[in-house]
Amino acid sequence: MTTVILGVIGSDAHVVGITILERAFAAAGFEVVNLGVQTSQTEFVAAADARDAEAILVSSLYGHAKQDCKGFHEQVDAAGLDVTTYIGGNLAVGQNDFDETRATFEAMGFDRVFDSETDPEEAIEALRADLGHRMPESERARVDA
Template sequence: MTETVILGVIGSDAHVVGITILEQALEAAGFDVVNLGVQSSQEEFVEAASANDAEAVLVSSLYGHAKQDCEGFHQRIADSDLEVTTYIGGNLAVGQDDFEQTRKTFREMGFDRVFDSETDPEEAIEALKADLDVRPPESEREGRTVSV
């Protein structure tokens, strides 16, 4: 089974490079990616997650106003009866000096994982695989020995 993820840049942000790189990395890792592109609304994320029976929603924001753009986002998800893992990453706050405080803020807003703009896509993909309990296909597991 292929896990479907929704990917996009939220709010008025028009930074596309990060999601393009992430889309390619996610697809290479075996995920089915629905890329909403830039300047996507909360409603678009929720509608896409519902329409595509997505397991995860990945929000990107680089212009520093993610907190304002994401206020009420998890309430919209709850109101739509979606059960999705949510990630956010990028330059999430203007003048972001203490990323741990930024991470805490977004975790309190409901995001399962919060990444800074320096995060390697592979780190996010490994976290996503762990959170969604993604296992390699049986064909890739063959030949591996298991120690008991």
């Protein structure tokens, strides 16, 4: 089973979004480790290392993700992790041009960047494509039951 690490980075305490994501990714057959809110970069990296995760999903809704994620991928690289990284939410205060916001976070090293209106299914399908596999038949049968 593919393990993903999920959490809200920095001082952000918005829990509803990650609860929805946790349920959606689990229903789609992923093993989800939800670190909760106010998660440090170090906690994301340590959890991904400890669980041999294939992806880290970072959420931020309070608009300060750029500051919270500065140096994040350097920590991922220093730990020797080979993970796909996603970030989503309301990533910038006064975010008017999401294409600009997306470019900023891609330049910081994130593989995909989503806005706060993204349907969880879109992120799930993107992760499956990025990891190069579909849910195994045995998992699909369990979810459909």
